[in-house]
Amino acid sequence: MTEIKDSEEKYKKKIDEDDDLDLDTEDLLDIANGGTVVKEIPIKSNPRITYGLDNGGEGGDGSGAGKSRADILFGIDRKYILSLQDKWKLKFTKPNRFHSTQMEFLISENGLQENEEETIESMLERQLVTGEFQKKGFKVDIKEEDIRYDIVRDKPVPYKKATFVLIRDVSPSMDPLKKLADMVALHIIIRLQEEYSNNVTRCYMMHADSAIEVSEKDFFRDVFSGGTSFLDAYKTVNSMLNGTQYRSMLGYNRKIHWADEDVYVMHITDGENWDMEGTVTDEIRSMLPKITRLMYMQIGDLGSFLDEVKGLDSTKIRYTAAKPEPTNANISKALTDLLGDTE
């Protein structure tokens, strides 16, 4: 029944708006791996005039007034997470240079054609079965019932491609913010896996005082010791764009064909950077002509790099300052700021 379905959607939205969903990293990892996580959501009710004092006086009969709270067990799966993300979109601006193959079913209007080989084969079969071959020998005598058609053909379909580079700061100052960073990253990964798995390449990088490309699994390991330098991270991105060497745990260095595909770079950090002022922004400036968007997410109030990012004043840059609490509402707001559809 559609009203029930719509109402369920409204209820889910309300849970999200009221931030009732208390998901942690393990929950999101399970969900990203295709599992369903069951959470207790408090039953919502609008206030009513009720009897009793707040600290233990007995309420009335119930019936909507003074009702005790109970929880609903609510299953969260990928579909639910994706429904929270429906405003996050990637744009594909580079020209179509890639093609995939699809099968197209042919009908008479769009080019149904006779398949000569199969037609001859079916004619021969008929002649053998009816005894015509024994009588007259092989003779090409195609009747209407013999005709076979090509019903399927390959169709090249152009598609647009992108590479999404996800960079996270794993310096010691990020330790108290690890949970939020993990959850943000998982939200991105779920979205990219579900909506853009065919045409977006995911690329992961970690940095403390130096940067390294890692696998998706290693992206969630513990923080490194040492200082914090953003410069090496952005230099690594430039290396990927230019096809030069950089540090990678994957066993190879990638080259991003920025002329043919869109490039998204997201940096998750607390904003505390030890590089000299101006050095990192210079590196970013050299990167900007080749990429589609740089998304800078600063968590908490300690860092100052956000001001430098704002100073770049480019339409290709989106930034957000997220509160450090790892709540759904914070994550949702931050990612909507960075990935929300502005059109």
Add this chain to the structure above:
Amino acid sequence: MKIIVREGVNENRNWTAKAKEIADYVVNELHLSFGNVEFRLVNTDELAQGRALYLAPLPTWYLGQTYIEAKEKMGARYESLYEMVGHKYKNTLENEEYTVVYLNKADTEAEIKSVIAHVYGHMHMNYNNYLCKKENGDLIKHAIYRERYSELERIISEDGKTDGKKKLEGIFDLAQTLETLIDLYPETRSEIDNTVKNYYKTTNNLPEETVYDVYKFILDNAQFNPWEKEVYSMMYDLAQLYRMMRTKIMHEGFASFVEKKYALYGEKNQVVATEMQLGVDQVANPYEKTQLPYALGIKLFESIEERGNKGRFGLRYSILSEEKKREFDDKSGKGLEKILDALRFSDDIGFISAYADDIFLKDYIDILKKRFPEDYAPKTKEEFDYMEWVSELTPRILKLELLIGREAALPSLEIPKGGARYVGPLGVGLLLEQNLSFLKRYIDSGELSKEETDNLWGHFTLLNHSTADSLNRLVKIWGRPVYIKTVDNLGLPCLIGGDGNKIKFFPIKTVATGISMFG
């Protein structure tokens, strides 16, 4: 009377035969009477949908929550609702009206039969009790409201900028706060001849007389735009179902009574009968507060039946000692007659007042005491509170608790004469007064001692966060300050008022209202 059981569009002949067998018993042996019934065997999800749509007819987040909660509980067989008495519909082929009842296909034979017998009890109440006849939910109307609500969402969103769903949800949330502010007993109010009054109107009081239906008054007098008023009106109409609270104990008690009777004397299959009896005992659990209507109700009907069969009514009986009363038996055999009479004319308060005599209450207290053995040491606060409560129970106290509990099922608020233009400390606004006149009856008659009365104020005060939140919403709806006159936990009258920015508390002696606490 026609009985049919359908599964999908087809008749389930096996179950139709069984349902008819049960109907034969309740009609011939228990003298019940009701109209045509169509049972529909549905799966758990469909039953959850049906329940949710009945409790939350409008397509809002509340419907979504109700559905998910019902599905989860039914799926886990936890607090399972086995049936849902639904709506009346007209079978146009036969030109007859049927009441549709949903049954869960996943239930066992004993459970389904229990439900059918239980439903017949409910239906007898609906057809014969003077209050219940007017109170049934009309699911055809619910469907119309649902459609209209969705249409309003679309219309409001037509400008492309307004989020119609959000707008309507805001009104729905406010209206839910108003829901319990209806008049539960409109039949007790005297009709006022407004034509004469309006002609000779000499004052500008608003309202002219005390108004007991606060929601209706706000609906008629607050400033709404047309679509807001439409939504509030729908919600007001739907809120009338709260009046079913007036006969909750009778409804569930009688339905359970019928179910038990069939299980004991009607069902031929002993295994099924035993399972049915166990089911009734489980539902009518006297130790679960939520099951009080079932537990108390069924016991009271059994008591009425026994008393009626043994002639234990009337003056001749009432002057006997307790010992003689327990022995009295004139074999008059009028048990069922007494029950059917009680059902026709009572609400829960009248029912308890008339039929819960001292002997019944003593026996019920003995049942309550049997929850734990005598030397049991309580392990939780709930157990401790229960044992303390039961140890102090007497028939008088139990009866008072039951009666006051029913009378005060919802806070009763009214708008006094001129209350819409009340000059309060936060400005001119709407005054709502809590009506505690029912308590006055008990105090004046001496049934409640001063100490007992003093202990009650904490239960009846409206000074809590939920009321404060509600007050903020009332201010939003009314557009001006709103005040609620209540009592504090010492029983002293006081006022709380809100103006949209703050909620303030005023002891009554600082506010000259000239209005007595008891109306």
